[in-house]
Each structure stands twice: as C-alpha cells, then as structure tokens.
Amino acid sequence: MKQPERVAVIGVGVLGASVGWNLSRRGAQVVFIDAGRPGEGVTNWSFSWVNASNKTVSRSYFDLNVAGMSAHRDLAKVIGPDSWWYPSGHLRWAGEPTAQARFLKTAELLAGWGYRVEEYTGADVRRRLEPAVTVPGEARVLFYPDEGWVHGRHLVRRLVHEAVASGAELRSGVAVRDLGTGGDGSVRTVALSDGSSLDVDVVVNAAGPSASHIAGLIARHLPMRAEPGVVARISCAPVPIHRAMHAPHIEMRPDGDASVVLHSREIDALIDTGEEPGQLARLLHESARHVVPELGDSPIAQARTAHRPIPADGFPSVGPVPSVPGYYEAVTHSGITLGPVVGRLLASEILTGERDALLTDFHPQRFPP
Template sequence: MKQEQIAVIGAGVIGCAIAWALSREGRQVLVLDRAPPGMAGASFGNVGHIAAELVQPLPSRSLLLGFWRELYVLGGALDIPLRRIPALLPWARRFAAATALRETNTRHLAPLVAPAVDETARLLAEIGKPGLLRRNGHYEVWRGRKARKLCAAQATATARLGIPTEPAGAEWLRGLAASISAAAPPGDFAALKFTGTGHVTDPWQVVQALVDAAMLRGARIARAEVRSIEVHPDRVDVRTTGGVEHAGTVVIAAGAWAAPLLEGLGLRVPLEAARGYHVELAGADPVADAPILYADHHIVVTPMAGRLRASSYMDFVGLDAPPDSRKIDRLLQRLGRLGYDCSRAGAPWWGPRPVLPDYLPGIGRVPDTRVFYAIGHQHIGLTLAAVTAQLLADLVAQRTPRHDVRPFDLRRFGVPGRRVTV
C-alpha cells in the first residue's frame, strides 16, 4: 500500500529532528525549506548550549519590573526600538500576564527541559554522531564587588529548582582571572559550575547529521518557499514556489516565520522574533571545554570545533530589520575586555529566536486537521529538539505523547481554531 507523505515545513533543528523521528518510524517524509537545511534560521547560529537549567520560562515579575535595566542603551542585551512599540504592545501584555503563571508554566516546561542532555545524547547516538555532544556542564561568571553575592543568590535559586551546581574550582577561577586581567584591571570573580548541562561542537552539523540520517531512511529534501497550506477532506496541499505538494500530514516547523502559515489555517499566533548575534574567534583558546555565561556582560562563549562562538542580544527589531553594526562592535569590544583575542574574528551572524509571549513552545495540532506544529522554541530550540521530535512523532502516530502537550496548544492564546476543510 502506498504510504501517505508527511511534509515538514522548515529545515531548522526542530524540523530536521522531527523529520528524523518520523523517518525512523518508516514514514515517508518530505522536508521543505527555502534554504539548505540548517542555514537560514536560528539553528545555524545559536551558541550550542544544551540548557537543561532553563526550566523556568522567562516572564517573571522581577524582569517585568526591571526590564529597563536590561536595555541596550543602558548597556544591556535587550533592544526594543521605539518604532516597534505599538506592534509589540499586545505581545508585551501577554508577556506581562504570563509572569503571574510562572510557577504553573515551569511545571509544564521543566519536564521537557530537564532531561535535555540525556535526550540529545540519545538522539545523536541514534544518528551515529554522539561526538557532537560534550557533557561538561557550563559556567556562569560574575565580576566586581557584588560577584560573590550574585553567585550565592544564583546557587540558592538553582538549588531550589533542583538544578545541580557546584562552586567553580579555585584553580579554574585563577585561570579565568589571569586571562581577563591581561586585558583589564583585576577584580573580584565568582563563578558557578552547572554540572548537568552540555554543549554541541557545531549546531549546523547537528542539523546536517539529522538530515543525513533521515535521508538514509528515505526522506526527501526540497528547496522551496511555502506560500500556503490548504486542508481538504482527503489530503493537505502545500503550495510552494515550486508547485503544489500533496501530503497526508503536514508539520509546521518554520521557526520565527511560522505565524502566516498558521494564520492561513485560522490560528492567529502572537509569535515574535528575538534577534541574537554571534561572532566567532578562529583558533582562540577556550578558558574551558564548556560554555561560559558572563552574566554581567550578557555574553555566552562556547568552544566549538576549531573556534569559539560568542553570542549576545535580544533584539525585538522585527524579522526584516537590517543588522546593527554597533551591536557587533560592542560584542567584540567586550570580548576583548574579557581577555579574548578578537584579531581573527570571523564574519558576524544574526538570526531570530522564535518567541511566544509566555515562553512556552507551541506543540500541537490545528483543530480538525492533519496539520501539526512545533514552533516558538525561544532561546532553547536546540535544547528541546530531541524531546520535541519525540512528541511530534507521538502526535502524528496518534499515540499518547510521553509528556502532556496540552499546555503547548496554540489555542491557549484565546484564538479559536476554525474548521479549515474546504
């Protein structure tokens, strides 16, 4: 019997992990993207951290009240241009409302995030690339008069959430201080080591390995932009720049660009793009074989194959805004002050994190259709790729998903899905 085709829209880490999970189950998969896999979205340029510690969604009362301290103009990582405020207001209102639900939403998110290192290890072992993952934890570093106090407060907060940490060793701190004070006056340091996290040595290679593995099981990759999705009683038509693809099932995994595709199906989604930047330092010495979050500088530096990748910023500038060269300059300046040799910095990169206002992902099904979605993975899409792929494979197969996905249904934003059969 001829199998139905499953079209996965979006070849970022989420779409490709789903494509692998479906292909592994013997399904006939077609992945559609306007660019080569892993190249066009956040999955290319993220900083590779398997952030098993980020079990709490971002919206919190303290951030709501103190967000102005994080603004770019005051030295922080958050940029909200004045021109975007009217368009952002409804999203910001929902963000504010989500602060009151933080405990509940942590209960929903934590079971997906906490096992992320094991889940990523399982996924990479399945596709024959276990070496892409390093399970060395990561460090969070503070500098200055309040460093110790801030470090102790973070240790208490993480302990309360059951996240394993330990003080960074004195020797490691001495090495860090030496590398930093070569470029800046010495100061107090404090650092916390997170022992249950990890990183990948190249996020793009993770996507490529997923694609290769899915293709070995028969998946096809097609390069085309998806314009719309039409649901019929017996099939779903995916209209692309290259023609129409007929599918039995469709999975929308289009990252920060997913909203128009869902809106065409009656689901209006408050999806925003939070742009981040990275720069890479070829051949630079890592201070550790693990990511380091410089908390006061809002910078994460991760050792990757043959280079360091440093990332920062959360820009709500809109998807199509031109890049801001001041941000790249400031990132390089700060890295220089942290003791990194920026003389061989490569071309900068910027890309959009797909963020829903409550910072929970959108995982579910468009009502009354065979169209599923996996979007809004915010700052932790690489972290959640393995578990999301399992959930989607369960949903497509009509098995009970291994985690409760009802909190991730996009109808939580109060926009009822309408029947879309034509």
C-alpha cells in the same frame, strides 16, 4: 490510529530535522521542505547552549528542558556525538553583587530541584577548567556539569542525512507558498515556490521565525514575539576556551576547532537603536577580549542578527490544531535545547495520537482562534 502516508515537514532547522528524523525512523514517509538550506536558519545563529538552569520561570518548562538535555545524550548514543554534541558543562559568574546574589539564589532553587550545580573560585576555574579566562581569583563561579552546547548546523545535517538515507525526501531551496485543505477541513496539499504541489496527510510547521506566516496559510493566528539577537563568530585557532560560559556582559562558547561564538543580551538590547550587526559584533568582541585577552587579536569572521522563534507567551507551541486535522506545530525558543525531545514527543503524538504529559502546558490550542 492510522499511520500517516506522507508527512511534510516545513522548515529544516533543529526542530524540523528532529521531528522528521524521528518520524522517518518510525516508518513514516517524510518530505523535508526548506526555503533555504537545512540548518542555516536561526539554528546556525544561536548561542546553542543546552541547559535548564535558565528555565526556572515555570516548573513544567524546566522539566521539559531537563528532558531536552537527556534527549541530547540519548541521541548522541544513537547517531554518535561527532561534530555536533559538546557536553562540556557551563560556567557562570557575575561582575557585581546584585547579579551574583541572583545567580546564587537560582542555583539554590535548582539544587533543590535535583539539578547538579557546583561552586568554584575563580582561581579554581583558571587552574582546572579555563586557563585563558581572566576571572578574578576570589570570584564565586557556578559550574553546571550536565549542560553543554550543540553545533546546530552539523546536528541538522546529520539528522537529515540519516533520514534521507532511509527513504526521506529533501526539497531545499523551495518555499511553502500555500496549504490546501479538503472538504473536512484537513490539510491535503502543500504548494511550493517551484510551482509543484505535494499531496500530504500531515504537515509540521517548524518554520522557526516564519512559523506565524505558515500558520496564516490555514487561517490560524500564531502570535509571536519580536526578540532579535545578534551573534558574532570570531576566527581563532587554537580555540582558547573549552565550554559555554556566561561572564559579566558576555556569553562565549567554542564553535568547533577554529572559532568562538559571542552573544550578549545587553548587546541585543541595542538592536532596536538601529546599530549595524558589524558594529554590534565589535562591541561583543570588545567585551570578550576583557574576559579572554587572547581573543583580542582574532578577527570577526561573521555577524548576524537573528529572530528568536518565540510564541507570544514565551513558551513552546507543540502539537496539533484540532480544527485543522493533519496540521501540527513545533515552534519554540530554546529550540537547540528542546529540538531532540520535542522531535521525539511530537513524532510519537503524530503517529499514535497520544500526548506525552511533558507537553501538557505547551498545546497550540492555548492561543485562541
């Protein structure tokens, strides 16, 4: 297959940065385009837990996420782990018996699939892993040692910086307004909000929650779910926790040296009731202080409601749309976990025309025209 002359990557979150970095290091001429600043979309408002333990809904999705975890480890060896990669494992425990039975059943399934999981008592966890956490001494706590978390904004900046240093171009603060096609229906031009236009051979739609809008520019319908989530950052130094964890009613992880990120699916459910992000952040903070009392006096620094980029059936949409040659999608929830693997596999498909078996179930064509 002929190497594309020029690839426009539309959207520079974790997906766009990963695809563009892989394309650039394999010799393609890449132009990153972002309406805002790289890494400041959903990627900056994510719980950012790298895992496959929450992905048991189908075996192929689980396998892709396991490959995603490995891809982070591989990437850290190539670009270095500094300031973005935290492979510190993940803790989960429940507050009531039904939830506990569910978690233990999932852990059993995962162990059967060869996924590493260990069980500790709450007392062990306080003694060996997380002294600041008020988990009851007799609680059964699952520890997933191969999981971790990522500082999404730092990862994106690192990938873009490396790609630009080796010849890629970055256009930030300009939005894609239109995509033009040639007589054979293939993508030919990208029109930008500053009035300029780029000639291209390939475009990658990595616009996250706006991916459906970008697909619409080539008259494609990419159905997406509306599933917003609220995330709060708490300022605290020193940071009292060392890893990502799901405690009853609250998820927490460190966010560098001076803050903690909080999220909860229970609080996300209140977004539709019209509560302000600030009020929802106070509820997150209230739940967090029950688990880590030290967080009680720390201020809420930031709170934001963000939209998950989820294709309607819940699975990634990754690959070409054959009716529009040159147009590719990289749209997925769990994009923090999947960014590096999707970036590697999609770049390879763009450059060689060969599709990796891991992507079999996630073809954009499954959504009818």
